[in-house]
Amino acid sequence: MQTDNTPFFQIDESVQVDDKTRIDTMTLNMGPQHPSTHGVLRLILTLNGETVVKAVPDIGYLHTGIEKTAESKTYYQTLVLTDRMDYLAPLSNNFGYTLAVEKLLGIQVPPKALFARIALVELQRIASHLVWLGSGALDLGAQSVFLYAFRERELILDIFEACSGVRMMTSYIMPGGLQADLPPNFEQKVREFIKIFPQRLREYHDLLTYNRLWIDRTKNICALSAEDAVALGLTGPALRASGVVYDVRKMFPYGGYEKFQFDIPVGENGDVYDRYLVRMLEMEQSLNIVQQAIDGMPEGAWVVDNPKIAPPPKWKISTNIESLIHHFKLYTEGYCPPAGEVYQRIEAPKGELGFYIVSDGSPNPYRMHVRGASFANLQSLPKMLEGQMLADIVAAIASIDIVLGEVDR
Amino acid sequence: MSEPQNTDTLSSSAHTLQSTAMQPTADYIQSVLGGDLLEVVEYRNEVTFVVQPNRILEICLALRDNPALQYSLLEDVTAVDWPDRTPRFDIIYHAASLSKRLFLRLKTRIDIDGADDAPHISSVTSVWPSANWFEREVFDLFGVVFDGHPELKRILMPNDWDGHPLRKDYPLTGIVLPAPHWGGQITYGEPLPQGEGQLTLRNEGGIANTPESEGE
Numbered sequence: 001m002q003t004d005n006t007p008f009f010q011i012d013e014s015v016q017v018d019d020k021t022r023i024d025t026m027t028l029n030m031g032p033q034h035p036s037t038h039g040v041l042r043l044i045l046t047l048n049g050e051t052v053v054k055a056v057p058d059i060g061y062l063h064t065g066i067e068k069t070a071e072s073k074t075y076y077q078t079l080v081l082t083d084r085m086d087y088l089a090p091l092s093n094n095f096g097y098t099l100a101v102e103k104l105l106g107i108q109v110p111p112k113a114l115f116a117r118i119a120l121v122e123l124q125r126i127a128s129h130l131v132w133l134g135s136g137a138l139d140l141g142a143q144s145v146f147l148y149a150f151r152e153r154e155l156i157l158d159i160f161e162a163c164s165g166v167r168m169m170t171s172y173i174m175p176g177g178l179q180a181d182l183p184p185n186f187e188q189k190v191r192e193f194i195k196i197f198p199q200r201l202r203e204y205h206d207l208l209t210y211n212r213l214w215i216d217r218t219k220n221i222c223a224l225s226a227e228d229a230v231a232l233g234l235t236g237p238a239l240r241a242s243g244v245v246y247d248v249r250k251m252f253p254y255g256g257y258e259k260f261q262f263d264i265p266v267g268e269n270g271d272v273y274d275r276y277l278v279r280m281l282e283m284e285q286s287l288n289i290v291q292q293a294i295d296g297m298p299e300g301a302w303v304v305d306n307p308k309i310a311p312p313p314k315w316k317i318s319t320n321i322e323s324l325i326h327h328f329k330l331y332t333e334g335y336c337p338p339a340g341e342v343y344q345r346i347e348a349p350k351g352e353l354g355f356y357i358v359s360d361g362s363p364n365p366y367r368m369h370v371r372g373a374s375f376a377n378l379q380s381l382p383k384m385l386e387g388q389m390l391a392d393i394v395a396a397i398a399s400i401d402i403v404l405g406e407v408d409r
Numbered sequence: 410m411s412e413p414q415n416t417d418t419l420s421s422s423a424h425t426l427q428s429t430a431m432q433p434t435a436d437y438i439q440s441v442l443g444g445d446l447l448e449v450v451e452y453r454n455e456v457t458f459v460v461q462p463n464r465i466l467e468i469c470l471a472l473r474d475n476p477a478l479q480y481s482l483l484e485d486v487t488a489v490d491w492p493d494r495t496p497r498f499d500i501i502y503h504a505a506s507l508s509k510r511l512f513l514r515l516k517t518r519i520d521i522d523g524a525d526d527a528p529h530i531s532s533v534t535s536v537w538p539s540a541n542w543f544e545r546e547v548f549d550l551f552g553v554v555f556d557g558h559p560e561l562k563r564i565l566m567p568n569d570w571d572g573h574p575l576r577k578d579y580p581l582t583g584i585v586l587p588a589p590h591w592g593g594q595i596t597y598g599e600p601l602p603q604g605e606g607q608l609t610l611r612n613e614g615g616i617a618n619t620p621e622s623e624g625e
Contacts, residue, residue, distance in 0.1 A: 060565040067550075068574055072581055103453050230481050230507065233539025246482070246507050340452045343503055343514060345484065354503065358489055367575075371485040371503075379542045408565060 025053055028390075032061050036139040036394040039404030041378075047390060055385040055393070057378055062408035070368040074334030075101050075175060078365060083169040085370060086406040088131050091124040091160070092348040094173040099255055100344035100355035101175040104337040107309065110301045113177035114256040119190065119293035120163070120173065122286040126197070127156040128349035128401075129279045129286075136276070136398035137208060140217050145207055152200050159189050176310035177303030190294050197287055204280065218273040222384040222396040225270060232380035236351025236373055237278045238400045242270030248347040255346070259296075260289050272392075272399040279401075309335055334363035350374050350401055370409055374402040424449040431456045434478055434513055441471050455514060462500070462517040466531040469515070472504065473536055480504040480513065483537035486544055488551045490577045496520040498528050498553060504537075519553070532558035550575035 016022045026047045032040040040061035046054040066085060070078045082097040083090040095117060102109065109117075134149030157167040162183045164172040172179050208214045224234070229242040239246055247264045249257045265281035267274030303310045307326035316323040339361040345354045351373030360366040377400045384396050424435050428451065438446050438458055448459035460468055472480040484503040491497060496518035505512040519528045532555035533540045544555040545564040552573035555561055563570065572579055 060563075060567070063565040065574060068579075068581060106453070231538045233483060233537070233543075235482075244507065251505075251507070251510055252512065341455075341457070341514075342453050343455060343485070345512075352484065354485055356485065356487060356501070356503070367489045369485070369487040371487075375542065375546075376539060379539060 023048060030393070032058075037397060037404075038135065038402055039407075041397070041402070041404055041407070043381075043393070045390070045393070050390045052385045052388050052390065052393065055382045057381055059375075059378070059404070059407050062404050064409065066409045067368055067370065070365050072364060074363050075337070075365060076330070076334055078368065079174055080169075080171050082370075083171055084405060085372065085409055086128075086348065086350060086353070086374065086403045087168065088403050089124050089128040089349045090168055090170055091120050091173060092128075092346065092353065094171060095121050095255065096344055096346040096348065096353045096355050098173050098175050099346065100342055100357050101337065103342045103344055104340060104357055104359055105175065105309065105335070106338075107176065107304055107306065109177045109304055111298045112182075112300045113302050115293045115297045116178060116182055116302065117173050118256055118260065119290050119297070120160075122289045122293070123156050123159060123190070123193075125286045125349045126283050126290075127153050129283050130156075132279060132349075132398070132401045133204060133276075136395075136401075137214075139394040139398045140214070142208065142211075142214065145204065148200070148203060148207070152197065155189075155193050155196070159186070159193065162186060162189060174303075174310075176306065177301070181302045187294060187297070190290060194287060194291055194294070198284070201280070201283060209277070209280070215273065217392075217395060218276060218399075219271060220269070221272045221392045222388055222399065223269050223271040224380060224384050228383055229270060229380065232383060233376040234351070234380045234400075235376060236347070236349070236401075237282060238275050238351065238377060238380075240264065241267035241274035241278045243268055248345050248352055252345060254344065260292050262286075262289050272395045275399040336361055336363050345371075348373050350403065350406065351377050370406075372406040372409055374400075374404070374406040375409070378402050378407055426456060427451055428454060428456065430511060431513065434472070434511060437475060437478060438468060438472070442468060455512075457514040457516055459516045459518070462519045462530050465500075465502075465515070465517050466533060466536065469502070469504075469533045469536045472513075477509075478506055478511070479508050480506045480511070482507055483533070483539050483543070484512070486533075486540055486547060488547045488553055488575075490551060490575065492577045494518075498551065500530055500547070500553065502533070525554075527552055527554045529554050529556055531556050532561075534558055549573070552576065 028045045028047055029042065030045055031037045031042040042058040042061070044056040044058060045052055066081045070081055073081070079094060079097060082093040085093050130149040130153040134146035137145035160170055160172070161167045162185060164170040164179060224242050226242045226244050229239050230244060235246065243266060245264060245266055248254070250264055262285045265278045265285065267278050307323065311327050311330050312323040317327050337359045339359055341356070341358045343354055343356045345352050352371065353373050354371030356369040356371065357365050358367040381396060381400065385393060388396065424439065426432050426435055426449070435449055435456070442460060442464055445461040445464045446458060447461065450457040450459070472478055482505045484505055487501050489499040489501065491499065498519050500517050500519060502515040503512065504515070517530065519530050521527060522529050530553060532544055534544065535557070541559065542564060544558055545561060547553050548555060548561055549563040549566050550573055562568070566574065
């Protein structure tokens with residue numbers, strides 16, 4: 001049994017440089033209740049003056065045991081837990097989990113569900129990046145960006161609300177398709193957003209991209225080389241900012257992404273500014289994908305016609321005894337995928353999100369493991385911070401875009 | 410059906426896969442490990458290689474450094490507990506090759522070592538530094554000890570936690586949560602002072618959960 005006795009504040013080391021000078025380092029605790037740690041992240045910093053010598057992240061404050069809970073839930077009930085991990089991108093989590101379960105079940109979803117899902121998760125990516133943009137700029141003192149970014153995010157949340165009835169914890173994408181048909185005004189709302197957003201994106205560029213203060217605070221700050229980034233398991237926009245072309249949507253296409261045309265923005269230096277630019281350009285590409293999904297959206301069913309997996313429609317339940325039994329069985333027992341194991345990786349807004357599910361043929365997942373993108377990305381923070389200034393720590397934390405709900409799960 | 414590719418040149422113990430992209434990986438692992446490659450399973454277009462636990466470090470290093478494969482990104486390390494099986498734990502590694510667009514799953518089976526009542530396996534942090542936190546997570550939640558890990562301590566649970574929550578014999582409910590600042594944790598199996606499973610704050614005299622004793 002170990003005990004972490006690190007005190008909050010101490011002078012813990014003293015290095016004798018020569019006869020007359022010595023260097024003292026200081027241990028400083030940052031967090032867990034710190035506004036720029038984006039949740040409850042604690043950093044134990046060793047400082048030499050204002051320079052970071054070592055940073056040790058301390059996590060686990062939001063650990064809720066989702067993996068353990070999933071073992072006692074049915075596959076359908078577990079879907080609801082996935083919303084709570086990366087709570088800024090719940091639809092992406094739903095999508096990853098759903099694809100894993102569908103892979104396990106070996107089913108194909110109707111084309112309408114396929115297109116709708118991609119439109120929704122790309123809108124979700126924009127929404128997640130907008131939160132990152134707003135809060136990241138706020139951390140560095142640019143307060144107005146936060147208000148603009150949240151104004152546009154509101155439009156996306158309205159679309160989600162029209163679909164599922166809730167703004168954040170939607171659980172809208174489910175194994176077999178979608179929970180309900182898309183609302184009648186879905187296309188109109190999304191097209192309105194597509195029309196508005198490019199102009200708004202230019203506004204953000206005007207505010208930040210060529211802003212001298214922003215460039216001073218972000219350029220050549222906390223850079224990470226491509227080799228280090230891959231070795232430390234960094235994924236997502238932060239990895240691409242270091243110049244590594246790895247996007248799961250292109251590399252290992254899933255859920256119908258092979259039908260869409262889009263580009264992967266890649267940075268050069270891997271510093272905070274490049275991570276910022278990669279995400280800004282990614283929003284344009286996501287908008288492009290949403291446009292294609294809306295244009296190509298087929299008519300038809302939104303969920304598989306398989307009463308063993310998706311509940312039959314309400315009118316059937318009230319007129320047909322067989323459907324009633326299916327409904328009852330689904331919500332009491334659930335479905336039993338064949339025994340086996342699958343790993344489904346998706347490109348979530350934060351990086352590679354993986355769901356590893358082991359089935360033993362029972363209605364509950366025998367084991368569900370989540371490879372949280374934020375968990376893996378946070379691991380590269382100490383390397384990023386080495387030799388950087390104390391004031392740049394908030395820039396680094398913002399630039400890898402972590403959500404502590406996903407880090408601790 | 411499997412491709413009728415150069416099966417003649419392969420040795421009789423070699424594995425022929427349906428996914429041709431993974432065939433070089435399978436052949437390479439076979440050539441490095443020989444009989445220590447226990448099983449090759451293909452399921453839903455994913456290939457799992459089950460290897461002997463004592464060769465895991467060697468095969469990970471070989472897969473990363475082989476220029477024709479280059480499994481440079483370790484995606485995940487996790488474990489599965491099978492309490493009724495004799496090697497009780499599965500340790501699972503997911504790795505991807507960014508330049509060759511490949512991914513694989515390595516699996517090894519280890520059992521609890523009699524010496525310190527914990528399963529042991531070599532750490533792969535020297536191959537992929539990103540294994541650091543993944544292995545700490547497995548240590549925390551399953552109690553698997555990764556030998557050679559630079560900093561093996563709990564990561565998600567509190568440092569003074571008893572037991573490893575993701576083991577199958579760890580109950581989902583029924584334990585008293587620790588009172589971190591003013592008392593200790595009651596370990597599972599120990600009788601509770603009063604009542605059962607009451608998640609109340611404790612004072613020095615015992616459980617203060619009755620209306621009479623609550624008046625401060």
